[in-house]
Amino acid sequence: LGALRLRVVAADEAELKGPVKYDVKKAFGAIARISLAPKDALTPRQQTFLEDFTRRYNAKTQGSKRSAQENRSQLSDPRVVTGFRPLLKELIYPLVVNRSKGSQLWDVDGNQYLDALNGFGSVMFGHAPDFITQAVHRQVDDGYELGPMHPLAGEVAKLVCEFTGADRAALCNTGSEAVMGALRIARTVTGRSTVAIFAGSYHGIFDEVLVRGTKSLRTVPAAPGIMAGAVQDVLVLDYGTPETLEILRSRADSLAAIMVEPVQSRRPDFQPREFLHQLRDLTQKSGSVYIFDEVITGFRMHPGGAQAVFGVQADVATYGKVVGGGMPIGVIAGKRPFMDALDGGHWQFGDDSVPTVGVTYFAGTFVRHPLALAAAKAALEHMKAAGPELQRSVSAKADKLASTLNAFFDEVGAPLRIKHFGSLWKTFVTADISHGDLLFCLLRDKGIHIWDGFPCFFTTAHSEADLQRLITAFQDSVTELQDAGFLPGTARQTQAPAPVAFDSNQPPVPGARLGRDPQGNPAWFVPHPTVPGKFVKLSETR
Template identity: 35%
Template sequence: MIAIDDILEKIVSKEIEKKEALRFFEELPEKEKSYLVSKLKTHLSNNANSVENNFSEKKERTLKAVTELQLNEEHKGFIDQMAQKLEKNAPKSKENASECQTYFVDQRRTGGLKKALKRLQFHLTYSECDGAYLYDIDGNKYIDIASDNGVNLFGHQPDFIKEAISKRLDKGYPLVGYTEELSQATKLFSELTGHERVLFTQSGTEAVMWAVRIARAATQKKKIVIFEGAYHGLSDTVLAAKDQFGNSIAMGLGMIQEFADELIVLDYGNMEDLSIIEDRADEIAGVLVEPVQSRNPNNQPVEFLKEVRKLTLEKNILLIMDEMITGFRVSCSGVQGLWKIKGDLATYGKIPAGGMPSGMIAGLTKYMNYVDGGTFDYDDESMPSVKKALMAGTHTRNPIKLAATLAILTEIKKRSSTSENKTDESNSCFLQELNEKTRLMCEELNSFFKTKNVPLIIEYFSSLFRFKFLDDPNGVVKELVFVLMRINGVETSPSGNCFLTLAHSDKDIKSIIRVVKKSIDTLMKQNFFYISDSIEEDEIKEDIRSTISTIPDMRNDPEQESIKNDQMEKLRKLIISDLNNFQEKEVTI
């Protein structure tokens, strides 16, 4: 439902007028209406909660961000000035971005694309990188807080990784058979994480896909529980949205509903949803969870996850901890070590891959044996004892990535061993200074946003942080902030996830803070924020949420299909009515 997602983004970012939104909604098939309503409900709920939690004490004075439809001639003049400045600073990057479109297919180039800002939104072309910095082909230097989507814990191309890769290249990199790095890397990985066995894959998406396959093979059950707001890669087997009845819906064009039917999408942290897992335990092979969601790092439901762990142990359900982002970031044992909640399986990538394309699955021997049948002795009668699930890949044990992985893990172990703290989490101590720097930076900026009364916060966990725009999360002001940061020498991530690394100096962090503050001050000076009485809008949003919440729960109940259809028709009329109310009162959502 990529087309629906595009329209949804345009609705919530006010890129299309209300009449057009109403017309589009009326023409949708029922399933797509359901999907759109579910996403709209989530958007409204998230906005209300964020505003209530962070700006309630100054509600009557809360500034609002200008939407694309509200841009006036002064705004457009400022955007034009910025476009001219950026084109002057990075002409080669703009030219290369245009040339790349002909043959290179890239979804990310359209992420957040706004018609009014198009001239500002071309991707930079980097010529080199080093430590905390990126350099473009026009000679500009940037402090990098994208960190290659969280890969570079030690910054770009640290010497110990470059040396390891160079030595392996000199020896060659045979893809079939073993190299000496393989046994060393897997042993060290298990030692640092506490998992019994480990498997290398070709990507993070593939690691999650295979972990799900292991869970189904081990339990002989089909259903997988995932949670709203989590991201587990691009496999059809783990991508689904939830409609207002709790049913799973395929998320994009080309994706098959039958895959979504095998997923149960729940709300992360909602204790009431545990009853669904308990009631359907005979169907559920695994619960797949980002313990701290990369898209919602403030949501850290420790007690909820402990209850999930208890329930999965009782019901013969595998708990799969997706630590693609958090693994080796908060500690070597990730959130599992921090919260003392161990998964049966866990997926990794990013940091321990050393910048090379890779993923990892680690876990209990009894489950990992479903990949290779288990261990045996070459000198006796023993043979693999477990029936295997099909898994393969040409680059799963590519020696170049193994060399990088071994170098990263060796460096982590070396830094850990210098710690005087001998607690169970001694392997995390060298990371705590970085995590504390991240916290202090984010708190200073959040205090600044609050003082300025702008609808913006930074959510963070360990060295991960995200800018969250409360009233217009996909709007022009969000994109303008990032463009201004780029113009002033700080490069952010198209995905929204930002990171501090061990390569960032205190001076770099001060520069990041200064650039963010300068960008907000500039937009305030140019009147991209305005004072608005939001009470009426909040009341209308609450009416919609209350209306939707009165609809009965009909999760995956075929006997209730006719009732559900009636309810969907009522819901359609209610949504149209509410959208009309927005139009009549000149309120935007």
């Protein structure tokens, strides 16, 4: 046992030395995932399917692909390269969208998509809902000055406190800023340094939360460019385990805060109610600040967020996404003794009262931006009028999606699972297979805006027809991948579609040219994806 401990410590020490190097196998959060591993050997059936699909998809989304190539020299953006591997190189580009409304998106080629990503959770009412756009337009007309205090700031803060049960609220630009401010508050109030967080949680993009834990309870940066010294006051533990509770109890008196993502967006099926209550009890006894990161769960799962769902009141909570109504915003809300650290606490005119609490630094040029405040007020008032049924009805869509698709996956033996919490859902590949990412390519081809590895969300704008369209797209995509040998299992037998009459006046995709195939039959041809000036036949029955 002693030798094992020495090996663990030695491995951890090796990881702590020198700069962090990029490793796609340890890719953290939304970092670009780039694999340069050699192409996998494909069977002839797989190769034919992939070539045909690539030609079809490239022709359908040629404007998006062209945009990625033309802008690559100037635009540095991880979204354009994430998911790269040599086998799928010709498919690695994001859809370029120039219009949205409700549950739908339209790309630069005129293709229409059902949005499953929905702004990574920031879209709750569909894209460009009238009540939000009208509020923002009114504010544009009135002006969007920066610097002066705006009357909407107090109105939004009061609404946030009403929803969440917090005493006070502070406004900023993003969820990452809110989390950063919450940690600073905790250290200011407690005078302690160490913050405990949990493996698998996502708390934003600043250095201190882009970390991984080690078996010897050391903390290492999770991405290149983050220095080891920047993360040594963070303790990373497994989420929801008895062993973690014991470690926290042994160190409780030295912790400034324990911060949770109550239901981790990358693990939505794990909902540790008892653990969250145990942490509440522990922090109350130790004087540590209990922080709920509700940037994703806040206002989406319940008007009062995950705290209301699990019956736990945190000391401080962070919000973003839904509360902004589609505009960038971050919110810190919490109990008075903690929030007072931002402005010195309560005082009033006409007497000898003064700010009595020592303050920490919290500021920003675009904090309290009038356009974001206008959208936030409209979103909060809309949710207040609708009541909890708004969240319940949206969550019911994810319930139906998960139950229907999981039954289908079981029926056909596909190693896939939909896991969800409220209206958040995520697709998991449950076996070690090489080409699971192709599923998301096929879904995009079938008009679903979705990315591999990211959680998805329902909104109030998603109709029953939208839900059925999503289910059908999944079922058809899985069937195609099983038929082509990319997914194990037995494809569901479907009735062959009726032959499509050839229409020489209607190109099946933009840019298709009319010609004849080697047998002399009329056919549509599209530009070859990699050979300039060459055209290839596009199947009419795709």
